Amino acid sequence: MQYSEKVQQDTAREKVLITGASGYLGSFLFEYFSRTIGKSYGTWITNPVNSNNTFKLNLLNPDEVSGLIQRLAPIIIIHTAGLTDVDGCERNPRSAFESNVQTTKNVVEAAKSIGAKVVYISSEAVYKGAKKSPYSETDDTVPVNEYGRTKLMGEQIVKDSTVPYLITRVARIVGGSPAQPLSRFDQAIRALQQGSETQADSERIFTPTGNQHLAEVINWWIQNGNPSAVLNVAAHDAITYMEFLQRVASELQYLGKVTEKPLGTYFAPRPKYVTLDTRRLVAMGAPVTTVREVIDKTVGQIKKTYGN
Numbered sequence: 001m002q003y004s005e006k007v008q009q010d011t012a013r014e015k016v017l018i019t020g021a022s023g024y025l026g027s028f029l030f031e032y033f034s035r036t037i038g039k040s041y042g043t044w045i046t047n048p049v050n051s052n053n054t055f056k057l058n059l060l061n062p063d064e065v066s067g068l069i070q071r072l073a074p075i076i077i078i079h080t081a082g083l084t085d086v087d088g089c090e091r092n093p094r095s096a097f098e099s100n101v102q103t104t105k106n107v108v109e110a111a112k113s114i115g116a117k118v119v120y121i122s123s124e125a126v127y128k129g130a131k132k133s134p135y136s137e138t139d140d141t142v143p144v145n146e147y148g149r150t151k152l153m154g155e156q157i158v159k160d161s162t163v164p165y166l167i168t169r170v171a172r173i174v175g176g177s178p179a180q181p182l183s184r185f186d187q188a189i190r191a192l193q194q195g196s197e198t199q200a201d202s203e204r205i206f207t208p209t210g211n212q213h214l215a216e217v218i219n220w221w222i223q224n225g226n227p228s229a230v231l232n233v234a235a236h237d238a239i240t241y242m243e244f245l246q247r248v249a250s251e252l253q254y255l256g257k258v259t260e261k262p263l264g265t266y267f268a269p270r271p272k273y274v275t276l277d278t279r280r281l282v283a284m285g286a287p288v289t290t291v292r293e294v295i296d297k298t299v300g301q302i303k304k305t306y307g308n
Contacts, residue, residue: 014038017074020081022047024183032215059103069110078119089147090268100150129271136277145268175211176301192256199261202242207234210294216287232276
Protein backbone atom coordinates (compact mmCIF):
# COMPACT_ATOMS: atom_id res chain seq x y z
CA MET A 1 0.00 0.00 0.00
CA GLN A 2 1.02 3.63 -0.46
CA TYR A 3 2.22 4.09 3.13
CA SER A 4 4.25 0.90 3.56
CA GLU A 5 7.66 2.40 2.80
CA LYS A 6 6.91 5.30 5.11
CA VAL A 7 6.64 3.14 8.21
CA GLN A 8 8.72 0.04 7.59
CA GLN A 9 11.85 1.36 9.33
CA ASP A 10 10.06 2.50 12.50
CA THR A 11 11.24 0.52 15.53
CA ALA A 12 10.08 2.87 18.31
CA ARG A 13 8.95 0.86 21.35
CA GLU A 14 6.01 3.05 22.36
CA LYS A 15 3.71 3.97 19.51
CA VAL A 16 0.31 5.66 19.60
CA LEU A 17 -2.08 5.94 16.66
CA ILE A 18 -4.73 8.67 16.77
CA THR A 19 -7.65 8.43 14.36
CA GLY A 20 -9.12 11.74 13.30
CA ALA A 21 -5.85 13.63 13.77
CA SER A 22 -7.14 16.54 11.68
CA GLY A 23 -10.14 17.09 13.96
CA TYR A 24 -10.61 19.35 16.96
CA LEU A 25 -9.66 16.81 19.63
CA GLY A 26 -7.53 14.52 17.48
CA SER A 27 -5.21 17.31 16.35
CA PHE A 28 -4.61 18.35 19.96
CA LEU A 29 -3.95 14.77 21.08
CA PHE A 30 -1.63 14.19 18.12
CA GLU A 31 0.52 17.14 19.17
CA TYR A 32 0.34 16.19 22.85
CA PHE A 33 1.40 12.56 22.37
CA SER A 34 4.05 13.52 19.82
CA ARG A 35 5.71 15.30 22.76
CA THR A 36 5.08 12.69 25.47
CA ILE A 37 5.24 9.26 23.78
CA GLY A 38 8.03 7.58 21.80
CA LYS A 39 6.18 7.86 18.48
CA SER A 40 2.75 9.16 17.51
CA TYR A 41 0.89 8.58 14.27
CA GLY A 42 -2.37 10.07 13.05
CA THR A 43 -4.99 9.51 10.38
CA TRP A 44 -7.16 11.90 8.41
CA ILE A 45 -9.68 11.61 5.58
CA THR A 46 -10.67 15.10 4.35
CA ASN A 47 -8.27 17.68 5.77
CA PRO A 48 -4.58 16.77 5.40
CA VAL A 49 -2.26 17.11 8.40
CA ASN A 50 1.16 18.58 7.77
CA SER A 51 3.24 15.78 9.25
CA ASN A 52 5.16 12.80 7.91
CA ASN A 53 3.56 10.71 10.66
CA THR A 54 -0.02 11.08 9.44
CA PHE A 55 -1.85 9.06 6.80
CA LYS A 56 -4.99 9.44 4.74
CA LEU A 57 -7.23 6.57 5.79
CA ASN A 58 -10.81 5.61 5.02
CA LEU A 59 -11.94 4.18 8.34
CA LEU A 60 -15.00 2.67 6.66
CA ASN A 61 -12.74 0.35 4.65
CA PRO A 62 -11.77 -2.53 6.99
CA ASP A 63 -8.95 -3.69 4.71
CA GLU A 64 -7.35 -0.24 4.69
CA VAL A 65 -7.73 0.06 8.45
CA SER A 66 -6.25 -3.38 9.10
CA GLY A 67 -3.42 -2.80 6.64
CA LEU A 68 -2.27 0.47 8.19
CA ILE A 69 -2.61 -0.70 11.78
CA GLN A 70 -0.67 -3.90 11.11
CA ARG A 71 2.14 -1.92 9.49
CA LEU A 72 2.33 0.72 12.22
CA ALA A 73 1.87 -1.80 15.05
CA PRO A 74 0.84 0.80 17.67
CA ILE A 75 0.53 -0.24 21.29
CA ILE A 76 -2.36 2.21 21.77
CA ILE A 77 -5.05 3.36 19.34
CA ILE A 78 -6.95 6.49 20.39
CA HIS A 79 -10.15 6.60 18.38
CA THR A 80 -11.32 10.21 18.13
CA ALA A 81 -12.67 10.11 14.56
CA GLY A 82 -16.41 10.33 14.13
CA LEU A 83 -19.37 12.59 13.52
CA THR A 84 -19.73 14.90 16.52
CA ASP A 85 -22.30 17.29 15.01
CA VAL A 86 -25.29 16.39 17.19
CA ASP A 87 -27.83 17.98 14.84
CA GLY A 88 -26.07 16.45 11.84
CA CYS A 89 -26.37 12.99 13.40
CA GLU A 90 -30.09 13.53 13.96
CA ARG A 91 -30.64 14.64 10.37
CA ASN A 92 -28.60 11.79 8.90
CA PRO A 93 -28.72 8.68 11.11
CA ARG A 94 -27.02 6.54 8.47
CA SER A 95 -24.01 8.84 8.35
CA ALA A 96 -23.94 8.88 12.16
CA PHE A 97 -23.95 5.08 12.25
CA GLU A 98 -21.18 4.77 9.68
CA SER A 99 -18.99 7.43 11.29
CA ASN A 100 -19.49 6.51 14.95
CA VAL A 101 -20.24 2.78 14.90
CA GLN A 102 -18.84 1.16 11.77
CA THR A 103 -15.49 2.93 12.05
CA THR A 104 -15.24 1.85 15.67
CA LYS A 105 -15.88 -1.76 14.67
CA ASN A 106 -13.14 -1.62 12.04
CA VAL A 107 -10.64 -0.01 14.43
CA VAL A 108 -11.36 -2.47 17.25
CA GLU A 109 -11.06 -5.51 15.00
CA ALA A 110 -7.73 -4.27 13.64
CA ALA A 111 -6.51 -3.53 17.18
CA LYS A 112 -7.48 -7.03 18.25
CA SER A 113 -5.43 -8.54 15.41
CA ILE A 114 -2.20 -7.01 16.76
CA GLY A 115 -2.97 -6.95 20.50
CA ALA A 116 -3.22 -3.16 20.73
CA LYS A 117 -5.14 -1.30 23.44
CA VAL A 118 -8.00 1.03 22.48
CA VAL A 119 -8.97 4.39 23.93
CA TYR A 120 -12.51 5.23 22.84
CA ILE A 121 -13.80 8.79 23.16
CA SER A 122 -17.44 8.55 24.17
CA SER A 123 -19.81 11.23 25.42
CA GLU A 124 -22.07 12.46 28.18
CA ALA A 125 -24.80 12.09 25.53
CA VAL A 126 -25.12 8.40 26.49
CA TYR A 127 -27.00 9.57 29.62
CA LYS A 128 -30.66 10.57 29.54
CA GLY A 129 -30.19 13.92 31.26
CA ALA A 130 -33.26 13.76 33.48
CA LYS A 131 -31.37 13.28 36.74
CA LYS A 132 -30.61 16.49 38.62
CA SER A 133 -27.46 15.12 40.25
CA PRO A 134 -24.16 14.10 38.61
CA TYR A 135 -24.18 10.93 36.51
CA SER A 136 -21.78 8.17 37.51
CA GLU A 137 -20.36 5.53 35.19
CA THR A 138 -22.77 2.95 36.64
CA ASP A 139 -25.94 4.95 35.96
CA ASP A 140 -28.31 3.79 33.23
CA THR A 141 -27.43 4.89 29.71
CA VAL A 142 -30.54 6.11 27.88
CA PRO A 143 -29.51 8.49 25.07
CA VAL A 144 -32.09 11.02 23.87
CA ASN A 145 -30.58 11.68 20.44
CA GLU A 146 -28.94 9.83 17.56
CA TYR A 147 -25.47 11.05 18.47
CA GLY A 148 -25.74 9.56 21.94
CA ARG A 149 -27.18 6.31 20.60
CA THR A 150 -24.32 5.83 18.14
CA LYS A 151 -21.70 6.65 20.77
CA LEU A 152 -23.26 4.09 23.08
CA MET A 153 -23.20 1.48 20.31
CA GLY A 154 -19.53 2.25 19.82
CA GLU A 155 -18.94 1.72 23.55
CA GLN A 156 -20.59 -1.69 23.35
CA ILE A 157 -18.37 -2.76 20.45
CA VAL A 158 -15.30 -1.88 22.50
CA LYS A 159 -16.60 -3.64 25.62
CA ASP A 160 -17.59 -6.79 23.73
CA SER A 161 -14.13 -7.15 22.20
CA THR A 162 -11.21 -8.76 23.99
CA VAL A 163 -8.96 -5.70 23.64
CA PRO A 164 -7.86 -3.81 26.75
CA TYR A 165 -9.71 -0.49 26.67
CA LEU A 166 -10.33 2.89 28.19
CA ILE A 167 -13.71 4.45 27.45
CA THR A 168 -13.79 8.14 28.31
CA ARG A 169 -17.19 9.74 28.67
CA VAL A 170 -16.57 13.41 28.08
CA ALA A 171 -18.73 16.52 28.28
CA ARG A 172 -18.38 19.40 25.83
CA ILE A 173 -14.65 19.55 25.09
CA VAL A 174 -13.03 22.97 25.41
CA GLY A 175 -9.57 24.34 24.80
CA GLY A 176 -7.49 25.74 21.97
CA SER A 177 -6.68 23.40 19.08
CA PRO A 178 -4.53 23.49 15.91
CA ALA A 179 -7.38 21.95 13.87
CA GLN A 180 -8.28 23.42 10.50
CA PRO A 181 -10.98 24.24 9.62
CA LEU A 182 -11.85 25.79 12.97
CA SER A 183 -14.02 23.86 15.42
CA ARG A 184 -17.24 25.39 16.71
CA PHE A 185 -15.44 26.28 19.95
CA ASP A 186 -12.62 28.01 18.07
CA GLN A 187 -15.14 29.79 15.85
CA ALA A 188 -16.83 31.16 18.96
CA ILE A 189 -13.50 32.33 20.37
CA ARG A 190 -12.51 34.02 17.11
CA ALA A 191 -15.86 35.81 16.97
CA LEU A 192 -15.37 37.11 20.51
CA GLN A 193 -11.80 38.16 19.70
CA GLN A 194 -13.04 40.14 16.73
CA GLY A 195 -15.72 41.90 18.79
CA SER A 196 -18.56 39.95 17.22
CA GLU A 197 -21.42 37.96 18.71
CA THR A 198 -21.60 34.24 19.39
CA GLN A 199 -24.40 32.12 20.83
CA ALA A 200 -24.33 29.61 23.68
CA ASP A 201 -26.94 27.89 25.81
CA SER A 202 -27.44 29.08 29.37
CA GLU A 203 -30.07 26.55 30.47
CA ARG A 204 -27.82 23.54 30.82
CA ILE A 205 -25.16 23.26 33.50
CA PHE A 206 -22.26 21.10 32.43
CA THR A 207 -18.93 19.85 33.73
CA PRO A 208 -16.48 20.94 31.02
CA THR A 209 -13.86 18.56 29.65
CA GLY A 210 -10.60 20.38 29.01
CA ASN A 211 -8.61 18.90 26.14
CA GLN A 212 -5.44 19.09 28.24
CA HIS A 213 -7.07 17.26 31.14
CA LEU A 214 -8.41 14.54 28.82
CA ALA A 215 -4.92 14.07 27.34
CA GLU A 216 -3.43 13.79 30.83
CA VAL A 217 -5.98 11.15 31.87
CA ILE A 218 -5.31 9.08 28.76
CA ASN A 219 -1.56 9.37 29.27
CA TRP A 220 -1.96 8.36 32.93
CA TRP A 221 -3.92 5.27 31.87
CA ILE A 222 -1.27 4.33 29.29
CA GLN A 223 1.76 4.90 31.49
CA ASN A 224 0.37 3.11 34.54
CA GLY A 225 -0.86 0.00 32.76
CA ASN A 226 -4.33 0.40 34.20
CA PRO A 227 -7.06 -2.21 33.61
CA SER A 228 -9.96 -1.69 31.21
CA ALA A 229 -12.29 1.01 32.49
CA VAL A 230 -15.11 3.42 31.75
CA LEU A 231 -14.33 6.88 33.13
CA ASN A 232 -16.20 10.15 33.22
CA VAL A 233 -13.55 12.75 32.35
CA ALA A 234 -14.52 16.31 33.21
CA ALA A 235 -14.10 19.01 35.82
CA HIS A 236 -15.56 18.09 39.20
CA ASP A 237 -17.60 21.31 39.37
CA ALA A 238 -20.04 22.80 36.87
CA ILE A 239 -20.89 25.91 34.86
CA THR A 240 -23.13 26.88 31.93
CA TYR A 241 -21.52 27.04 28.49
CA MET A 242 -22.59 30.66 28.17
CA GLU A 243 -20.84 31.61 31.41
CA PHE A 244 -17.77 29.57 30.43
CA LEU A 245 -17.35 31.53 27.19
CA GLN A 246 -18.01 34.82 29.00
CA ARG A 247 -15.31 34.10 31.58
CA VAL A 248 -12.79 33.08 28.93
CA ALA A 249 -13.55 36.24 26.92
CA SER A 250 -13.22 38.36 30.06
CA GLU A 251 -9.83 36.84 30.92
CA LEU A 252 -8.63 37.58 27.38
CA GLN A 253 -10.22 41.05 27.36
CA TYR A 254 -12.16 40.22 24.22
CA LEU A 255 -14.99 42.63 23.43
CA GLY A 256 -17.37 40.25 21.69
CA LYS A 257 -20.73 39.34 23.19
CA VAL A 258 -22.14 35.94 24.15
CA THR A 259 -25.91 35.76 23.64
CA GLU A 260 -28.32 33.05 24.68
CA LYS A 261 -29.30 30.14 22.43
CA PRO A 262 -32.28 28.31 23.96
CA LEU A 263 -32.02 24.52 24.07
CA GLY A 264 -35.33 24.24 22.25
CA THR A 265 -33.89 25.87 19.13
CA TYR A 266 -31.55 22.96 18.35
CA PHE A 267 -32.70 20.38 15.80
CA ALA A 268 -31.77 17.37 17.95
CA PRO A 269 -33.01 17.01 21.53
CA ARG A 270 -30.38 17.70 24.18
CA PRO A 271 -30.16 16.14 27.65
CA LYS A 272 -30.85 19.04 29.99
CA TYR A 273 -29.35 17.87 33.28
CA VAL A 274 -26.00 16.25 32.54
CA THR A 275 -23.13 16.80 34.91
CA LEU A 276 -20.54 14.08 35.32
CA ASP A 277 -19.58 12.43 38.60
CA THR A 278 -15.78 12.18 38.58
CA ARG A 279 -15.27 10.37 41.90
CA ARG A 280 -14.01 7.29 40.06
CA LEU A 281 -11.13 9.39 38.68
CA VAL A 282 -10.25 10.38 42.22
CA ALA A 283 -10.52 6.82 43.54
CA MET A 284 -8.21 5.49 40.81
CA GLY A 285 -5.60 8.20 41.35
CA ALA A 286 -6.12 9.76 37.91
CA PRO A 287 -5.56 13.46 37.19
CA VAL A 288 -8.50 15.64 38.24
CA THR A 289 -9.38 19.24 37.51
CA THR A 290 -11.75 22.14 38.24
CA VAL A 291 -13.63 24.64 36.08
CA ARG A 292 -11.14 27.31 37.17
CA GLU A 293 -8.20 25.20 35.98
CA VAL A 294 -9.93 24.38 32.70
CA ILE A 295 -10.54 28.09 32.08
CA ASP A 296 -6.91 28.94 32.89
CA LYS A 297 -5.55 26.29 30.51
CA THR A 298 -8.02 27.27 27.81
CA VAL A 299 -6.96 30.91 28.06
CA GLY A 300 -3.30 29.91 27.84
CA GLN A 301 -3.92 27.77 24.76
CA ILE A 302 -5.88 30.53 23.05
CA LYS A 303 -3.14 33.08 23.71
CA LYS A 304 -0.63 30.69 22.18
CA THR A 305 -2.81 30.05 19.13
CA TYR A 306 -4.33 33.47 18.43
CA GLY A 307 -2.47 35.92 20.61
CA ASN A 308 -4.37 38.65 22.39
